[in-house]
Amino acid sequence: MRIAEFRLTRFQFARDRVIGDSQVRADDANIAALELVDAQGRIGLGFAQSLFRPLPALAEMVRVFRDEVWPGLEGEPPLGLVHRVGRPRGGNQRGFGLPFEEAVQVALWDLAAKQAGLPLHRLLGSRRDRVRAYASGLDFHLDDAAFAALFAHADAQGYRAFKIKVGHPDFERDRHRLDLLVRTVRPGAEVMIDANEAWGAKEALVKLGALRDAGARLLWVEDPILRHDFEGLRLLRQGAPWTLINSGEYLDAAGKRALMLAGGTDILNVHGQVTDVMRIGWLAAELGIPVSLGNTFLEVGVHMACALPEVEWLEYSFQNFDHLVEQPVEIRDGWAHAPDRPGHGLVLSEDARRAWSRPEVLPRAALGPPPDNPRVAMRGQG
CATH class of the missing domain: 3.30.390.10 (Enolase-like, N-terminal domain)
Incomplete structure (x- = not known):
């Protein structure tokens, strides 16, 4: 052994x-x-x-x-x-x-x-074998035609939630891309935006307000400001109650703990280090804070997502990695299914x-x- x-x-x-x-x-x-x-x-x-x-x-x-x-x-x-x-x-x-x-x-x-x-999710204590997946474009550098084609394809595959990149120096471009997404995908879809720390706290509040006034319905905004600006994140939670703040992606486990205790997030973003994710996920459950699984390599995060009680969403970004393994994680009709094979179910392709x-x-x-x-x-x- x-x-x-x-x-x-x-x-x-x-x-x-x-x-x-x-x-x-x-x-x-x-x-x-x-x-x-x-x-x-x-x-x-x-x-x-x-x-x-x-x-x-x-x-x-x-x-x-x-x-x-x-x-x-x-x-x-x-x-x-x-x-x-x-x-x-x-x-x-x-x-x-x-x-x-x-x-x-x-x-x-x-x-x-x-x-x-x-299966890994069973070893981690899961009570389910699937979790909702959202389509994430990693799309900031795509032109409009490629952007629309990617999300139209995701919509046709059954995704019901979509996340786009914002934070462009020209805010009109952000608004345009959000409008383009809404026109491309199904009515009533869940929409998220991710600024990757492009804004300051007051700037974020102004821009989120402008998007709301223009009719945008946002499930969450991800990493709107600097990762360690806990006070700014807390103020955003209070000042923009019409959307959720998703943060913590760039912090280690100790930083995620400090973020939650400071009241700096509505949803904690975690990634692929299994032990760290489970430990911080247990704390999130104790604090009643929802967790989202960000991009994990070949979607191995589906196992942690199924095992943690506070996880509602797993990110999927259409990266061309599936050829590396014999059988990738199945995503069907907007749900990611944890493999029932021993281990995480991914085997390196010869x-x-x-x-x-x-x-x-x-x-x-x-x-x-x-x-x-x-x-x-x-x-x-x-």
Whole structure:
């Protein structure tokens, strides 16, 4: 039952559309698959991702992992590791040299659930096996035609809730995109906006008021102002009671706790580190604060979403990653369904390993066409 070996596979490929928000954009995917193998040959799978620059060559990634991560994993039982409480003090409060944290947590939980013979959401204590999904465009850099095509496609697939990026220097562009979304999707759809900290507190209040006066109905506004401006977020909650404030995405677990205790959010946004999500999710449940699962790699967050009582929504962003696994998470009629297979249910595709692994760093021009994305019927352009 103990961890015996590890494997890393480096992937680098073009995205099928440019993604981004008011602060960033990304044109290609830089991903590493981590496989933790126990003595019986069972595999726990996790993914590491670098959004804005290529990961180093595979040999360097293996060196960093072996030096920094492997000593804490080798010979250990995965179920014990996922429940272990650390003692962060002084120089121990540091990350790894490469972004392995989420990959390690997900791989450990996957392996622990496989050893227990349970789907991950059942190991986490779920009472359901599906959660509502909303369509998120990561659409800030798309032109209007690509924007409308993406959300029309999402609407046709049965999504009933949609989130767009705002925070443009020209506020009229934000209003135009919101109007375009409403004209594109079904009447009565739930609509969310995400400013990615583009505004100040007073600015956000003025702009949200302008959108309301123009007839916009917003389920929530996400990250409208700086993540640590708890007072500003609290004032927004009070000053804009016609919508909800969704925040916490950019904070670690301690920051999320401080945010909730400061009254700075109506909905807490969490992501893909399973242990951290469950711990902060338990606190959110104690405080009666709803939780939303933001983007998680290949929608592995559906397991935490089904296990936490305060989660109503899971984000899905139509990224062309499905080819990396044999069977992705099913999303049907606006609901994400947790796999009933042991572990998190995602198995690395050997076809993808053969076709898309890139041990060495490639220049952008050498990536070639992107992998097909069967869940998207358009190619967005910046």
